[in-house]
Amino acid sequence: MLKILRKIMMTGSVTQNYTENHLAPRARGEIAADGPCTECGACFRVCPTGALRLIEKEVSVDHCACIFCGRCVEVCQSGALRQTGNINLAELSGQLEQAGQSLKKRIMRTLGRSLAIRHLDVGSCNACEWELNALSNPLYDLQQYGLDFVASPRHADLLMVTGVVTRNLKQALLMTYEATPSPKLVMAVGACAASGRTYGTSYAIQGRVDEYIPVDIYVPGCPPRPQTLLYALSLVMDRIR
């Protein structure tokens, strides 16, 4: 017992502010397409998920489909594409964006400043799960923001859905959504849930999450880093102006 107490005291508090962004130089964040493009098409050919498009002579990157492999930047000869350290990526949509401020306020009034989260795996590779788990570790300490993971969808305000929708989990997705009381929010976590294109198409994959239930926030990443998830959560909580 004394040894346990000693270890706890020697370790001290390790919790960090997530906005302190100590990103490693090699870390692959948002891809900026702001350089001169020669339309050589090399980046399209190497992109495994088809996340790149040429719109009016400019490359546009669909970050929801991007798996952040960085191959496009490697093959780009003209310098049109560039790796940035920005990992604060998340897109609001659906009821949160369209309905404007009044509904947003109403939702937040109902949910208050605390949010109960339920995780739902509909065909993930386990990487997103580990990053969701990491949110509860002492360094990120999710609970300090008034957020916590709950054991049942019946206790939840927000569903964090990971993975491509597989044939064998479609029913679980629909039933879990049904079991979550309204008002409810859905976050599509990671490239699989947000785009459904990570692996391609097969007899076992049935697409992305918003083909089955309405999604309010899309979080890019393969998997999204814990900081990205915290950023997305705070966006939901309207904590970032």
Next chain:
Amino acid sequence: MIKNYTVSAKNLRAAANACYSKSKHGLLAMFANDERQIHGKFAIYCLFDGRNPEEMLSVKALVDDQEAPEYPSLTPIIPAAAWFEREIHDLFGLTALENKDLRPLVLHENWPQGLYPMRKDFAVEAVVPEAHKDFPLAHAHGEGVFEVPVGPIHAGIIEPGHFRFSQAGETTFRLDAKLFFTHRGIEKIVEGQTIEQALFSAERICGACSVSHALSFCQTVESISKAIVPERANVIRVIVAELERLYNHIGDVGNLCAGLGFSVGTSHGARLKEHLMRLNDAVTGNRFLRGMIIPGGVRYDLSGGLIEEIYKTLKRTESDFREVVGLLEENDQFLDRVNTTGILPFQAAKELGVVGVAARASGVDYDLRRDKPYSGYAWITCNVPFYRSGDVAARLWVRVDETLESIRIVRQMLERIVLTQTDLAVEIPPLEPYKAGIGWSESARGGNIHWLMTGKDNTIYRYFVRSASYANWPALPVAVPGNIIPDFPLINKSFELCYACLDR
């Protein structure tokens, strides 16, 4: 070196039995391949490991579906074949005669009868109607016996799987699992893709085994093309493979504490793991070490500053981890929960072909890094810890010992890396069609065996993945009965089976 034997379907059992008796660790993998486009027949492949390190035995049985889509079951002589045969039955519609349990495994009740998705004449984009069949699970009857269904959606942040416990009071006496919920059909998707495209899917079979799967995949390609991976690349491959083992093992030691409510251990484990994940990010640009391993070598170099950072992080982690383990070793309440809980007997581990930590905790002294060295593992002595008790405690102590051994291996490799100045990768030449290769690597959970056959124009004809979790899942229903149901999470965590690896 792979020794190939081709037999007719009716001689499969005799041929497999001969190889089985000659092999060190029994049946590694068994799968079917639709080779009707090549020679008009289906093929059943059985892979065994040979006695000496380089040797692999591959038995190929030809099944003519026009005559009869069936072959003699291996399960009566090799229990490890049971799930493989169920999978072949589901995906190829080939029946293992005399296998009494050919219940569906991969395809659930929503899949229509008589459609076999892995056959070549099944188009990958085919629209399959929703069926409403039964999905029979093993259960028990009797006075006072009741069932506890759990899942597929669990209370924590874990992957989906359905468990059916048959209970007499608090004691579980039968367990059956319905798995393959996250089955994505990756093996079908990569058919027809180029090696470069397929690498991304192989790396994403499982998050926590990304390096191991990428490594096994690349080794299949390298063995087919006979490409020689440069020395420096092999050193870096070993380093990232060990970094993967480290963050997994340390995280798993912490998670095991969560299985019995010892939150101090959980917190420390999660803290140490987070520091290692950040190191991963620094080394490869991805917290799961993705994007480092490519066919022919590695993508990024390790140089001065990074090497220093790895040394520093490992030093801090080692002393910190030893202290955390000290908290467990001297804690009687903790030991009371883990000792003699969830025993997997040696015989069961051996016959079911269990691999990795679970095998080494049950007295099976087997580790691919030492017994079938790949990459740079041939250059080092790899001490393989093993225990005989087969309980939760043994699996925990194997992980603890392996963590410290991993740190030692990384240090050895860091010393070597400064001495090797070679390229980071070699070009893979165009691959000859219809050639097969095997790749293997020891992940944190055990051996991941990949088999790949090339098609025309540098594409993939068939890809099969036998993950460590595939070999270990059938052992869980052996270890759980006789324990109380509150110990199930603990036993499950001590095996640390991955659903995504199994389901593919």
